[in-house]
Amino acid sequence: MGLRERLAGRRVFLTGVTGFVGEALLERLLSDFPDTRVVALVRPRGGQDGAARLRRQLRKPAFAALRASLGDGAVDQLAARVEVLAGDLASMPDLPSDIDLVIHCAGEVSFDPPIDEGFATNLGGLQELLRALRAGGASPHLVHVSTAYVAGLRSGHIAEGRLAHDVDWAAEQASAARARQTAEDASRAPEQSAAFLADAQAKHLRAGAQTVSRDAEDRRREWVRERLVRAGAERAQVLGWTDSYTFTKALGERYLEDEHGDLPLTIVRPSIIESALNRPFPGWIEGFKMAEPLILAYGRGEFPDFPASPDAVVDIIPVDLVVNAILAAAAATPPVETPAYYTVCSGFRNPLLFRELFEHVRAYFRAFPLPKRGRGDIAVPDWPFAGARAAEAKLRNGERAAAVAGRLLEHAPRSEKVRRWATEFDRFESRVGFLRRYSDIYRAYTKAELVYVDDATKALHDALSDADKELFGFDPACYDWTHYLEEVHFPAVTSILRKPRDPAPARRAGVNLAANPAALAVFDLDGTLVTSTVIESYLWLRLADEAPGGRARELAGLAAKLPSYLRAERTDRGHLIRSVYGRYAGADPEELARIIDEVAGDILLRRVKPAAIRRVRAHRDAGHRTVLLTGSVDFLVRPLAPLFDEVVASRLTVGADGRFTGKLAASPLVGDARAAFLDHFAGRVGADLSASWAYGDSQSDIPMLRAVGNPVAVNPDLALFRTAKANGWAVEEWPSTPGEPRAVAPSLRERGLFHAARTAAAQTRAAVTGVGGAR
Template sequence: MSSADSLPSLPDFYAGKGILLTGVTGFVGKVLLEKLLWEFCDPSGTSPMIYVLVRSSKEVSSEDRLADLLESPAFQRIRGRQECSVNALSYCLRAVDGDLERDHLGLPTYDELSGTVDVVLHCAALVDWAAPLHRSLQTNAIGSKRVAEFAKAADARLVCVSTAWVHGMVAGKCPEVMLKRSIDPEAELARCFSQLEEFQQTSVQKKSMFLQEASHRLGPGSDLKSLETLAEEMRKKWIDAQMAEWGVAHARECGWWDGYTFSKAIAEMLVQDIQDRTPFAIVRPSGVVSAASEPLPGWVDAYLLVEPLIEGVGRGEITQFPGRSGCVIDCVPVDYVCNVIIAAATMHGSDHGDGSPLVYQCASGDVCPNTLGEIESTWRQYFQSQPMHRDGKAVQVDPVRFVPSAEDFVRSLRLRYITPLWTCSQAVQLLPGWQHSNLLRSARSWLERKRRGVEKVTLLARLYSTYTLNEWSFETSRTRELMAAVAVPGSVPSNQGLPRPERFPYFAQGRPWDWTEFWTQKHIPGMRRWVLKESIPSRL
């Protein structure tokens, strides 16, 4: 099919299907699993069988991890309807021990499972803008390639979750089409892991440096085993830091702002190569935020893109930041993303009739934009009325001053914090016998921790400023057309005579959406409750 006009009903489509779901332990994956269970699983009906790919460990089995997952507040309404346990849901839910970072997904029953799966919903990812590039590529790119190989072997419908910012440094309108290739994805993988090997070799040559720093931290009299253990930890962290810094620089050379979006772009290309002329769907959300309504209004359990900024404003720690007040910050509720993922699997054709994938962008900027200035004002007013506390006192929140240049912001941090902290640390080391003084050694450790913390802030500022200084306009007409075809009209009455909410809601042209209400009544209260785990008023 090539149009939403001939879209089958979602319950009919998923009835009796075998579904492989990846990323279920992540934020999006939890909400997606809950929605599938809520909408389609009924012990008295024809339910799908949902196979969730969960990696086991020496300590915890995949079944136990799934059991722990089902204890999450995200599954509260499932528990209100029926027992929510692995055993009680065995008619429609099964854990599969697997690993994206292993060949054949680490599945001992690869062929058997591929014979029972009809739909693959792939939302597993390492969502970390500051992650070392090799780790992002290992999970996001190579992992997606392995999932696509499985879907191909199973002859299953494949939906891959990407990111709207996969468009990279391209400004202006970003259409719902596949990327034009400017790189060879396999060559980029080889180049990255070659660079990793170089850093690993260099780190071995620096062994004496790591041992010396370990000695500084542990002090005189430390045993050799403790020194070598700490030195090895420092060596690995050094490699990760080098790969993170190199990854950002290399991604920008290739046309992307950071390693995360670069890895997702490579993932799309690798999946397309595997699928060849077999149609599949790509869902590209912008900044994923808490739930608008499902499974709970404001539900969020992860420290995502906006959470560090919200907390920084609430604690009075962010008083200036790189950005433009008029810049549109594109966000989308997680339940809207999951609705699109579920609906996208039903579309198995191409607008072009050539087997090319269908791309669905989940974004809000084209129909209900929210600017950085509006967001800052909303967040600040919220915390002025419901403040966070420090040492038992309410934190005073002042307006955030936006700096038009990320480099100016970073330069200011270096002059005000990094250089003085480094200078003080060096001064401590010049004092005679400082290594034998617990006080001086602790002082140096504190200075070094603070310096490394500010260094991390500079990295995050460079990464975040990409989204507060630049602006994209993500086209979503295909997505809105798809969701208009699957949404249950709100005019259908419920048993109580009240309007029934749409079962698969999404943004629509002309439909009101209040970002102030979302931030102040849903997202921030949800973040404070489930992420920061604050003890705050019951109205939350």
């Protein structure tokens, strides 16, 4: 009988149908095995139950030809042929008693999972599978899809069969489970907590204590994860495997060999699975597999060399050949006492050397180079195969260059040019990190001097009828590498990079804002609405109406304090505000009000950014409640009051003598305090923060921006710029007003420019008043 006949009437339970191999296997069963009944384990996810996820799966490109053959209602017809069981490898329902065949494709496929997660999936998942089978009373043929690389760190020819090792899977699993708790405990040790806190403060102190705490805890979690990843890699290599992936897969095999009991057992070991040769269509692939990141990085000119042995075999096998072999193995039930092993590979019968793979990649990208963002084509390098030591030296040089550049950027002044440099640097740092990750992960695979032997797999193929060999063949000698790589695989994996991109939308003034009376529009002042700092604002008042001698004394006193002010600006903005405004001690409130009305207010208005006024007007037109939220003192921002429905500013206390004491009436709203204020304010006025907007320019504004649904970074400093990019926030450049006054200037009156300054500010004042009058 052929494969169709041998599997006809069978009830087949599949795991991993949303994965690469499982999806291809499901497509083949639904296309070519009409009399085979399919039961699929599908995990509910993203608000969808298992059945909904399966229906979404059936709409994917792999099933396009099948849907076309069925016509209208194809998805409904296909879904009706699959019984969905909701669950995952951690918790399965008891399986039906009439299951005839289990094909287990699910598993952890990352090369470097945390050790406990690798064991939980690749070993614990098998334990849960056997439990669910026995609880339901089924005794099916169990086909387990493993990997050829369970052979580990060996050389020479690797035969099919039981692995030769004496590692105790139970002991290793128990140790892996304890590793999580050990790492968690170590991460909470006082010295480690202090290190997390210090690193978080160095980066986020300006944003406030809550932001620092959140970052410190994120660092702790990442430290735990990295420690568990290292634990998995180190334990694997100590015991003779390349990484945690192959280690846990190998022990999963040993568990099945020890515990399968009366279930017939077949283990299928594919090598590196890549895009389809023919089915469901040539080049079909989903996601990046093992080779794609390296291929694309080379095509982008980012891989100058790689620590690989040029004459090592790279064992690649198309996914449809793997699926065909799984089906043939599933139809050949072995004796219970003698598990069957099949290695599905190409290296023994159709070997491809790493040097040859490189030559194919180079030939393809020279014939069909990738575009360089509209500036011609990307040139690809020649690899010298200089060896691991030379490749590692190049990589270390790149890492050192990235570290130096990163330190320089952190101290660069804020500007649009620096933000462009930061973007380019982040790309460079990402490339270096990519090279490090893949160099470390793939080094063992690309240097391994071994060949997988597939004698049993060849015998399985030879036993097929001629008709089945035509339809379900899996002989690795059936294709030519030039055709498969250069005409099928490479075009498929690079297609997304070759699609023409839609032109960037033309820049327009302002934004389209939906009318919503429940929305707030919250604006920071210094650096966002106006080009100024707290120190500059202070100088406008103290110097605008001073005689030359008074200005000189004030500047001298300020210069002495400037280093401490700059340190406070980088670490504690609240302390900076208190320190600067403490210099108002003894000032006459009425005199300051006069200076603002006559001189300093006009300086402030001339430094308001035109784009800021346009944006406030747009929010008002949309019915949003506008709020100015600033640490500046209230009397200084009085000229801007007509712009806003609410002005929330700092306030100085007045002593019994009627003069300012230099002390604030309340703590300034900076960092985390702004987010807390917005939460309270929104509740008081009935606003919806998820529909609200906030505009800020510095790291200290991050908590405020996180609090709303529409954060906007305006001319941001480097820390906010990177946070905005990482979170997908809008980033806008609001240019300064041409010819705006400098912060420190000779007296406007003395230079005869007072009248000119008032005239130059008139347009801004009119715009401000006009916006205020709109309400």
